[in-house]
Amino acid sequence: MPSPGDRHALVLGATGFVGRHLVLALGHAGVRVSTANRRRASFGRLARWPAEHGHDEAPADLRVDLTQPLLPAGKLDDVTEVYNCAGAYRFGMQADEARRANVDSVRSVVVFAARLPRLRRLVHVSGYRVGGQDPRPWSEERRRETYRALGAYEASKVEADAVYRFEAERLGVPWSVVNPASVIGDSVTGEAGQYLGLASTLRDLWRGGLPAVPGNARTFELGEPGAPTVVLPGLPVNADTWAPVVTALGEARAADLPGLGMSEGDRDDWPSWLAALVTKTGARHLVGHSIGAAAAVEAAAAHPDAVERLTLVAPFFLQARSASVPRLPARWYLGRVSARALAERLPRAEVTVIPDAGHHPRLTHPEEVAHAVAGDAPPRVREPFSPSGRSARSRG
Numbered sequence: 001m002p003s004p005g006d007r008h009a010l011v012l013g014a015t016g017f018v019g020r021h022l023v024l025a026l027g028h029a030g031v032r033v034s035t036a037n038r039r040r041a042s043f044g045r046l047a048r049w050p051a052e053h054g055h056d057e058a059p060a061d062l063r064v065d066l067t068q069p070l071l072p073a074g075k076l077d078d079v080t081e082v083y084n085c086a087g088a089y090r091f092g093m094q095a096d097e098a099r100r101a102n103v104d105s106v107r108s109v110v111v112f113a114a115r116l117p118r119l120r121r122l123v124h125v126s127g128y129r130v131g132g133q134d135p136r137p138w139s140e141e142r143r144r145e146t147y148r149a150l151g152a153y154e155a156s157k158v159e160a161d162a163v164y165r166f167e168a169e170r171l172g173v174p175w176s177v178v179n180p181a182s183v184i185g186d187s188v189t190g191e192a193g194q195y196l197g198l199a200s201t202l203r204d205l206w207r208g209g210l211p212a213v214p215g216n217a218r219t220f221e222l223g224e225p226g227a228p229t230v231v232l233p234g235l236p237v238n239a240d241t242w243a244p245v246v247t248a249l250g251e252a253r254a255a256d257l258p259g260l261g262m263s264e265g266d267r268d269d270w271p272s273w274l275a276a277l278v279t280k281t282g283a284r285h286l287v288g289h290s291i292g293a294a295a296a297v298e299a300a301a302a303h304p305d306a307v308e309r310l311t312l313v314a315p316f317f318l319q320a321r322s323a324s325v326p327r328l329p330a331r332w333y334l335g336r337v338s339a340r341a342l343a344e345r346l347p348r349a350e351v352t353v354i355p356d357a358g359h360h361p362r363l364t365h366p367e368e369v370a371h372a373v374a375g376d377a378p379p380r381v382r383e384p385f386s387p388s389g390r391s392a393r394s395r396g
Ligand SMILES: NC(=O)c1ccc[n+]([C@@H]2O[C@H](COP(=O)([O-])OP(=O)(O)OC[C@H]3O[C@@H](n4cnc5c(N)ncnc54)[C@H](OP(=O)(O)O)[C@@H]3O)[C@@H](O)[C@H]2O)c1
Pocket: 012, 013, 014, 015, 016, 017, 018, 019, 037, 038, 039, 042, 064, 065, 066, 067, 085, 086, 087, 088, 089, 101, 125, 126, 127, 128, 157, 179, 180, 181, 182, 183, 184, 194
């Protein structure tokens, strides 16, 4: 190692919890430090931090967003070491977002480091329990299984660890990897500063900024909080079973109606709950499945200004008759009408037929359902139409 005075460290993720402690430690050791930050505001917080901790020299500030291509190495030709402490985590993170922030970013950091002529070491702060695996490139199947088993953040850290080791070897970059367990504060001073999970929930509640669906004691919701597309599952399932469709849609969530799935309450709570859903939580596109289709229609009829789009998946009134359900005239008609005739009677509606799909198409055909809900499936109407074994989408 050169003497501290000859060293120039570049720290990525320097504004974060681990990064700012590293900036301080390097500063105390007499190493010149540059930091790569995506926002001026976050650097503003970092710039004051070393001084507040007994080191007067603020690090240099470079603007870098790790989801974009990294800056050319020109300005940083004398960098001797790169520390990657950047990473993204939040509850409800989707796989695409996690991969962009944690996997693609690691790949571009290694490529960037390989171009630094004086680089002596690249250090990557990886994840907990993710090391020691075969670093060869992942198959699509392995990726799908790992993300399904571990969830987006955890899986992206596992994949990033493998990508880092593989790319660094491939490009001949001298590398080290750190796999910390949970880090919650300074072991000497006891200073903490990271507020994840319950702490951030309490902070949001305190500030009145927690998006919530008013219901009874408990409403079960998954997906992206505040997303405009909301799936209302039917009987006898819960929102969990919609997770693959919600993930494929991206900006979407699924919420169990009061009294259904894992939410408390009962049918009497639906009007006030639905009113709150569409007027207070940003729900604009309601996707009702089975009996959830009734709730979606109810909400759209009661709040036409708030609901912009309605999608009905296997609506219960298009199913084959059952002795236990009263034979309402509308239900009688809808149970017999052909898809083509229905589409003609509802000129602003699109009817999508998913061949061979039963009453639970999200389980058997999740991708097709996601395309139909997103509106990018070609609308198809087939004759003869049989109410069971078909799913329908209406738009208006
Ligand atoms: N803390 C722990 O307990 C723990 C345990 C094991 C592993 N780790 C890993 O250690 C690393 C650092 O953790 P931490 O707790 O210090 O995280 P943190 O406090 O959340 O900091 C994350 C840093 O990454 C930056 N960042 C995120 N996305 C970026 C992007 N697109 N472009 C540029 N910068 C980006 C953030 O910048 P902004 O300020 O602009 O948001 C911030 O500086 C992460 O990879 C984490 O997974 C942490």
